[in-house]
Amino acid sequence: MSPNELPFIRDMFDRIAPRYDFLNRTLSMKRDVAWRKEMARSLYLKKNEPSLVLDVACGTCDVALEILRQTGRLSKVVGLDFSLNMLVLGTEKIASAGARDRVTLLAGNALSLPFGPGLFDAVTIAFGIRNIADKHKALSEFARCMKTGGTLAVLELSTPDNPLFQGLYLFYFKKILPFIGGLFSKNRSAYEYLPDSVLKFPKAQDFALIMEDAGFKDVAWQKMTLGIVTLYTGAKK
Numbered sequence: 001m002s003p004n005e006l007p008f009i010r011d012m013f014d015r016i017a018p019r020y021d022f023l024n025r026t027l028s029m030k031r032d033v034a035w036r037k038e039m040a041r042s043l044y045l046k047k048n049e050p051s052l053v054l055d056v057a058c059g060t061c062d063v064a065l066e067i068l069r070q071t072g073r074l075s076k077v078v079g080l081d082f083s084l085n086m087l088v089l090g091t092e093k094i095a096s097a098g099a100r101d102r103v104t105l106l107a108g109n110a111l112s113l114p115f116g117p118g119l120f121d122a123v124t125i126a127f128g129i130r131n132i133a134d135k136h137k138a139l140s141e142f143a144r145c146m147k148t149g150g151t152l153a154v155l156e157l158s159t160p161d162n163p164l165f166q167g168l169y170l171f172y173f174k175k176i177l178p179f180i181g182g183l184f185s186k187n188r189s190a191y192e193y194l195p196d197s198v199l200k201f202p203k204a205q206d207f208a209l210i211m212e213d214a215g216f217k218d219v220a221w222q223k224m225t226l227g228i229v230t231l232y233t234g235a236k237k
């Protein structure tokens with residue numbers, strides 16, 4: 001990884017933070033809400049039992065809020081992100097949802113988590129792992145902080161397999177999305193970086209192997225919305 005990569009990505013998210021939620025809903029035609037719901041469901045957290053979940057790269061806290069919606073009063077979420085502007089917006093959303101007592105937000109780097117071993121029942125990362133060059137290192141960090149048997153859920157954009165749909169999708173992704181993203185966020189380069197980073201992401205079977213190597217078993221993946229998003233799950237060995 002180049003030494004400038006982390007600050008480049010952090011600054012990019014700091015800049016697009018004010019329009020991030022709006023553009024997510026618009027550019028995905030609100031599918032992002034359903035994808036996060038499916039990810040939270042994949043954790044199989046029991047409603048009336050206490051649980052502690054870490055949401056890495058939490059951004060504006062949509063995942064944390066969805067986990068709270070699906071679980072009972074006994075669940076708690078720790079959200080971690082290195083973009084302070086994203087965290088500020090997340091803090092406001094958590095306060096408006098009346099969930100300040102159930103969510104703790106921390107500024108930090110996914111590659112070096114400030115937690116002891118075996119703390120979390122589950123770890124999630126939505127649309128974040130793509131931005132981290134050393135995926136094995138990040139996944140190993142997640143495994144270190146998890147209880148044995150705990151679920152890791154990784155939600156990430158992917159390229160559809162069907163050649164016809166792939167062509168249409170890539171046209172939207174490379175031409176239309178940077179235009180709309182640039183118009184509203186005033187940061188076109190961030191929305192040009194997005195397709196680049198998705199196209200560079202490993203194929204599902206290769207990413208599954210990285211997960212296994214980093215300390216997870218029973219790794220599985222599920223493609224959603226014609227393959228434009230993939231949800232990976234695994235259990236800490």
Ligand SMILES: C[S@@+](CC[C@H](N)C(=O)[O-])C[C@H]1O[C@@H](n2cnc3c(N)ncnc32)[C@H](O)[C@@H]1O
Pocket residue numbers: 009010013056057058059060061062063080081082083086108109110111125126127128131132
């Ligand atoms: C595309 S956003 C996803 C936010 C949120 N998870 C969601 O579902 O909308 C990616 C987030 O990852 C964060 N991020 C990227 N690399 C990171 C790292 N190494 N450590 C901590 N946060 C990181 C960014 O600051 C940004 O908020």
